[in-house]
Amino acid sequence: MNLQKCLDQTKKWTRFGGEQMKDFQYFSPGSLSEAISLAAHSGPEAALLAGGTDLVVQMKRNDRFPSCVINLKRISEFLRIDDRQERGTLIGPLVTHHTLAESPAIREKFDFLSEAALSIGTFQIRERGTIGGNICNGSPAADTIPPLICLGAKLRLRSSSEERVIAIEDFFEGPQKTRLKSDEILTGIEIPILPPRTRGIYLKLGRRKALEIAVVGVAVLLTLDERQMTCTGARIALASVAPIPLPCPRAGAVLVGQKMENKVIEQAARVAQEESVPISDLRGTAEYRRQMVYVLTKRALNEVHRKIAGVNN
Amino acid sequence: MAKVPITISVNGDTYEALVKPSTTLLDFLREHLFLTGTKKGCDTGECGACTVLLDGRAVNSCLVLAVDANGGQVTTVEGLGDPEHPHPLQKAFIEHGAIQCGYCTPGMLISSKALLDRSPNPSETEIKTALAGNLCRCGGYLKIIEAIKSLAKV
Numbered sequence: 201m202n203l204q205k206c207l208d209q210t211k212k213w214t215r216f217g218g219e220q221m222k223d224f225q226y227f228s229p230g231s232l233s234e235a236i237s238l239a240a241h242s243g244p245e246a247a248l249l250a251g252g253t254d255l256v257v258q259m260k261r262n263d264r265f266p267s268c269v270i271n272l273k274r275i276s277e278f279l280r281i282d283d284r285q286e287r288g289t290l291i292g293p294l295v296t297h298h299t300l301a302e303s304p305a306i307r308e309k310f311d312f313l314s315e316a317a318l319s320i321g322t323f324q325i326r327e328r329g330t331i332g333g334n335i336c337n338g339s340p341a342a343d344t345i346p347p348l349i350c351l352g353a354k355l356r357l358r359s360s361s362e363e364r365v366i367a368i369e370d371f372f373e374g375p376q377k378t379r380l381k382s383d384e385i386l387t388g389i390e391i392p393i394l395p396p397r398t399r400g401i402y403l404k405l406g407r408r409k410a411l412e413i414a415v416v417g418v419a420v421l422l423t424l425d426e427r428q429m430t431c432t433g434a435r436i437a438l439a440s441v442a443p444i445p446l447p448c449p450r451a452g453a454v455l456v457g458q459k460m461e462n463k464v465i466e467q468a469a470r471v472a473q474e475e476s477v478p479i480s481d482l483r484g485t486a487e488y489r490r491q492m493v494y495v496l497t498k499r500a501l502n503e504v505h506r507k508i509a510g511v512n513n
Numbered sequence: 514m515a516k517v518p519i520t521i522s523v524n525g526d527t528y529e530a531l532v533k534p535s536t537t538l539l540d541f542l543r544e545h546l547f548l549t550g551t552k553k554g555c556d557t558g559e560c561g562a563c564t565v566l567l568d569g570r571a572v573n574s575c576l577v578l579a580v581d582a583n584g585g586q587v588t589t590v591e592g593l594g595d596p597e598h599p600h601p602l603q604k605a606f607i608e609h610g611a612i613q614c615g616y617c618t619p620g621m622l623i624s625s626k627a628l629l630d631r632s633p634n635p636s637e638t639e640i641k642t643a644l645a646g647n648l649c650r651c652g653g654y655l656k657i658i659e660a661i662k663s664l665a666k667v
Contacts, residue, residue, distance in 0.1 A: 220535060223514035224534055224535060225514060225515070226517055226534035226578075228580070228581075249581070252576050253576055256537070256575075256576045257576065260557065261557075269578075271578075271580075271581055273581065322561065323571060323624065323627075323642065323643055323645065324564055324571050324573045324624070327571060328573070328576060409645070411559060411645065411646065
């Protein structure tokens with residue numbers, strides 16, 4: 201049974217150019233309002249095209265065969281990063297991983313989001329792949345999502361009938377399943393202003409340095425008090441250890457109000473480990489992943505503590 | 514399904530064509546324009562053999578729909594140079610023996626060009642990062658890195 205499944209999958213994956221992706225209708229709207237009305241009229245059979253680094257592969261493998269593809273690249277405001285918003289930074293959904301990694305605005309304020317973007321795929325993939333695509337593809341291994349969860353990012357979603365804003369951690373339902381409705385488009389990612397003495401880190405465990413999907417990913421965002429002794433805010437989120445990108449509120453709560461001592465850090469790492477619900481797959485076993493959640497969370501907390509103390513000394 | 518008209522500039526020549534939306538830029542270059550220098554390896558964005566410059570950026574042409582490249586400027590390995598006038602990178606690859614079977618070479622050259630365009634004096638780490646998306650199954654990486662290093666402006 202398993203062997204058959206495996207063989208079918210191999211057949212699917214080793215398909216060379218001979219087999220074509222299914223045909224579809226193509227639209228390239230020049231404005232958001234045009235895109236929204238196209239999405240409203242084309243229904244669940246439509247696919248939104250951002251960078252295409254996931255969608256085109258899925259279509260080639262016939263995992264997805266949309267009857268219509270709506271390319272969002274001509275919507276100019278989708279490409280912008282606006283860090284002069286009163287309430288924080290607004291990132292357009294079509295900002296590429298390469299831009300996230302290089303943008304001074306992002307690197308200064310949210311360096312661990314830049315690092316996460318830089319850890320994705322290869323140079324060529326980062327030139328095409330986008331933050332909005334990474335979010336809406338809904339992979340539990342997506343590298344940009346754990347940092348965004350820690351940052352308290354909110355997603356702006358628009359349809360022809362309403363605009364709603366939801367917290368990114370409420371967006372995911374399961375592997376490749378999100379709460380994006382078929383007539384909705386992600387129009388922006390809001391990141392609130394961070395308190396002082398706040399820094400983040402993203403640690404990605406893989407078997408190699410490039411073109412890797414996280415075996416485990418750990419993002420941590422920490423705020424310390426003026427004396428850099430006591431934690432006044434902590435958020436932890438994990439990749440690849442649950443059916444969705446996983447916030448760990450209980451682990452974060454262990455740290456708040458505590459001095460950043462080994463005992464506390466180890467306790468928080470243990471709780472993060474308890475919150476994780478990994479499975480075994482071709483990249484690692486559940487046991488290994490659970491163990492690594494502990495190791496990496498501890499390492500991330502120590503490193504980010506040093507980062508904040510180092511900056512302010 | 515209705516074909517879509519596109520206009521693409523490839524290596525300085527402008528082409529107008531009707532393509533099926535499901536045609537990738539890679540297939541458009543190879544099957545419609547017969548520019549077969551750009552290679553098809555994995556066809557899923559992992560091997561980098563299909564790397565071209567699209568508006569100056571190195572991309573996997575197998576992951577780009579031809580319709581999505583509408584209005585764009587593409588540079589393929591054919592646009593770098595020819596046997597009489599090789600590009601400095603092509604010269605350096607030949608001089609350093611940075612070619613074995615040759616299948617990855619067009620993609621390697623294009624990724625290298627993108628690298629030198631944005632960073633004329635790259636470190637070894639920068640070179641390796643820039644080429645991480647180009648696989649050479651002969652394993653000839655060292656000579657490729659040496660060839661690129663020889664062009665770095667010190």
